[in-house]
Amino acid sequence: MPTSQPSPADVVIIGLGAAGGVAALPLARAGLTVVGLEAGRRHSPADFAPDELRNNVRGWPHAVQKANREIPTHRPNASSPTLPRLAVHPMMNAVGGTSLHYWAQSWRLNPWDFKVVSETTRRYGASRVPRGSTIEDWPLDYAELEPYYDAVEYEIGVSGKAGNVNGTIDPRGNVFEGPRRREYPMPPLRRTGFTEMMADAARSLGWRPFPGPAAINSQPNQDRSACMYHGYCDRGGCHVSAKNSTAVTTIPRAEATGRLTVVTEATVTRIEVDARGRASGVRYLKDGRELFQPARVVLLASYVYENVRLLLLSTSPAFPRGLSNNRGQVGRHYFAHNLGGGATALFPRDLNTWYGLPAQGTAVDDWADDNFDHSGLDFIGGGNLFLYSDRRPIAAANMNTFGKAPQWGSRWKAFVSENADRWKNAYLQKTTLPYEDNYLDLDPVVKDPLGFPVCRITFDFKENERRVAAFVQEKAVQWLQAAGAIAIERGSVNPTGPTTHAYGGTRMGFDAETNVVDRWGFSHEVPNLGILGASVMGTSGSRNPTLTVQALAWRTADHLVKSWSQRADA
Amino acid sequence: MDDSTKDTGTGVSRREWLKTAGLAGAAAVVPGALQQSVPAGGVVREPLETLTQPEADALEAVAARLIPSDEHGPGAREARAAHYIDRALGGALASSREAYRDGLAAVDRYARSTKGERFADLSPADQDAVLTDMERNVATGFVPSASAFFALLRTHTIHGTFCDPYYGGNRNFVGWDLIGYPGLRLAVAEADQRLDAKPAPSHTSAYDDAMFAPKPPRAGLWLRLIRHAD
Numbered sequence: 001m002p003t004s005q006p007s008p009a010d011v012v013i014i015g016l017g018a019a020g021g022v023a024a025l026p027l028a029r030a031g032l033t034v035v036g037l038e039a040g041r042r043h044s045p046a047d048f049a050p051d052e053l054r055n056n057v058r059g060w061p062h063a064v065q066k067a068n069r070e071i072p073t074h075r076p077n078a079s080s081p082t083l084p085r086l087a088v089h090p091m092m093n094a095v096g097g098t099s100l101h102y103w104a105q106s107w108r109l110n111p112w113d114f115k116v117v118s119e120t121t122r123r124y125g126a127s128r129v130p131r132g133s134t135i136e137d138w139p140l141d142y143a144e145l146e147p148y149y150d151a152v153e154y155e156i157g158v159s160g161k162a163g164n165v166n167g168t169i170d171p172r173g174n175v176f177e178g179p180r181r182r183e184y185p186m187p188p189l190r191r192t193g194f195t196e197m198m199a200d201a202a203r204s205l206g207w208r209p210f211p212g213p214a215a216i217n218s219q220p221n222q223d224r225s226a227c228m229y230h231g232y233c234d235r236g237g238c239h240v241s242a243k244n245s246t247a248v249t250t251i252p253r254a255e256a257t258g259r260l261t262v263v264t265e266a267t268v269t270r271i272e273v274d275a276r277g278r279a280s281g282v283r284y285l286k287d288g289r290e291l292f293q294p295a296r297v298v299l300l301a302s303y304v305y306e307n308v309r310l311l312l313l314s315t316s317p318a319f320p321r322g323l324s325n326n327r328g329q330v331g332r333h334y335f336a337h338n339l340g341g342g343a344t345a346l347f348p349r350d351l352n353t354w355y356g357l358p359a360q361g362t363a364v365d366d367w368a369d370d371n372f373d374h375s376g377l378d379f380i381g382g383g384n385l386f387l388y389s390d391r392r393p394i395a396a397a398n399m400n401t402f403g404k405a406p407q408w409g410s411r412w413k414a415f416v417s418e419n420a421d422r423w424k425n426a427y428l429q430k431t432t433l434p435y436e437d438n439y440l441d442l443d444p445v446v447k448d449p450l451g452f453p454v455c456r457i458t459f460d461f462k463e464n465e466r467r468v469a470a471f472v473q474e475k476a477v478q479w480l481q482a483a484g485a486i487a488i489e490r491g492s493v494n495p496t497g498p499t500t501h502a503y504g505g506t507r508m509g510f511d512a513e514t515n516v517v518d519r520w521g522f523s524h525e526v527p528n529l530g531i532l533g534a535s536v537m538g539t540s541g542s543r544n545p546t547l548t549v550q551a552l553a554w555r556t557a558d559h560l561v562k563s564w565s566q567r568a569d570a
Numbered sequence: 571m572d573d574s575t576k577d578t579g580t581g582v583s584r585r586e587w588l589k590t591a592g593l594a595g596a597a598a599v600v601p602g603a604l605q606q607s608v609p610a611g612g613v614v615r616e617p618l619e620t621l622t623q624p625e626a627d628a629l630e631a632v633a634a635r636l637i638p639s640d641e642h643g644p645g646a647r648e649a650r651a652a653h654y655i656d657r658a659l660g661g662a663l664a665s666s667r668e669a670y671r672d673g674l675a676a677v678d679r680y681a682r683s684t685k686g687e688r689f690a691d692l693s694p695a696d697q698d699a700v701l702t703d704m705e706r707n708v709a710t711g712f713v714p715s716a717s718a719f720f721a722l723l724r725t726h727t728i729h730g731t732f733c734d735p736y737y738g739g740n741r742n743f744v745g746w747d748l749i750g751y752p753g754l755r756l757a758v759a760e761a762d763q764r765l766d767a768k769p770a771p772s773h774t775s776a777y778d779d780a781m782f783a784p785k786p787p788r789a790g791l792w793l794r795l796i797r798h799a800d
Contacts, residue, residue, distance in 0.1 A: 407705070409725060
């Protein structure tokens, strides 16, 4: 039994990362008392040295984190053996979570992504929805999420160029995006010689390039600095707090209300329910003690794998198969974003991309989502193409040698010496769908140090994902060739284990038989349990998930405030 | 942010200080280590922190063939990649210590059995032949495999050549200069991101900046500081 009982909270949030860190703010502002249980610690700019070996090679600041003791296992299908386990979890625990060191590309989904089934059926016929996919339309459309996208963009600070303000198209932005109510709060990040070179190449093909959006200050913003473009943004936190993680935006603002209490280094082990099957609070470990945090509402906001795992571990007489899992939907509709099948190019000149950041790039959406006619094609969906300014020395030296040099010795050295700044990877994010036989459950063998099973991923890409990948890869090759590439290597699509772009497992939908949470993000089975994160998303779109996760988190919190008397446990 | 800041608060640059600390600390626990320095090619070898002398001899020779010193300039030997590995094996790479013990012994065994001398004493051509056999996984006597140990050596030699000098490699920034990396700038000007810009090498370590510098050392903590550097 817990040795201590903290005083009851209105809301307890499990995990103060990109999602929980956003939800805390509207709740605290509405006057609710909120306790945030966070497995990690607080970090400061002094922790964020520009150090490739530590950040990118050795996995700091992931090291000695809760997540690292719970790395999921992976097998491509139910009859294949488990593959070698990753050494480092892709996500980190901290106040601010992985938003401390993510790429901060802050995209809205395309309106099509919310209505893939109905739009595909309308345009191409129902037979074009891939067989075996469990895809459904989202229970909300783009227009319904738009106010929350806008709220998050302005609250945390997103830089970019609008391509569609209330239906007025601006070719300097993304002409394919859904209508937004106003311009971004900040102009795009700086253009560079390389990003302009790629924009020119895209235009030469008749495509419509634009600067990608980023939750990074392109100018001084909210009393914090503009980006310094030092080149260590990927897996490095920001030394001037120009990356708008929840740790420097929504969380401190929620704390300033006096109504958010942050508990760090708290390892949550169970969500408890009362005799009526309603969530009563959260059990956690801190400093070697077991504590229980009572609350009237529980918001589960850890990462996809941990959300599913904690529900499956929280068994009770009311929920013998795991919390909110009486219909067996927890862990279903899981998918890992289709990011493989890239293209790496060698150019005949130095590109000078030693500085910058992954979010400082040129994007092309002409081949994303349903932005082009699929009538004569054998797949649905597409991909966003992105080329960016970013390079660090160890990665540069580890370059592909394009079959032109051995892997060591004088000839290797001469090749790398000449070409370290002459290669680039195209970053290709593609439509990914859920399928019947891709899912998460508990590993029957591997356990964490506390003795709890880790999450097990059963996942492989299907025909639609492979066809999208091949199509989009050829577009990337065309683009790189138009920019003057002299050699190109095509990557393959491989089975994907734990990833930073994981979706599903607690999907959101109208139908309680096929979805874990309702249209507001609250459990169909446990009305005072809300779930935040990409685990509620039913499609991926062709772009990074975080802004959508944050908009959904804000919307769930907003709904909770407005329906408090119905949602909250007495 | 001013990237010219090199003062750690003690009046001594971090890099200079670590060099001194490394010498003083290791000399205290490895008597005679200073006499082991081999000035061949003008490169002074630091006192060993983890490896034995025979292991270090083999490792130095391997690194020098993977990234050779040649007409394109200095290589892994001058970068002190082996020193980086020796230090890291006592810290962040401690889990690889066993692999190095077994692997470097196997390198010397295989060199003797096929070429008649331990690896460090072979000609460069014979050294390359041994490494090629390892890369192709035809060299015998390695557990789990020659190619796996070759890959480990290559990975760590690249780390030691191109990492921040704070870790004991990339000495005098020879790795960064080799590939044309202009170095750390905590604030990068717009002009430095133009296609034809050639920013001058900054030649600074992240930990030269007061913001990231570990706390100033106190007397008696030399060894702790060395470990911290990993």
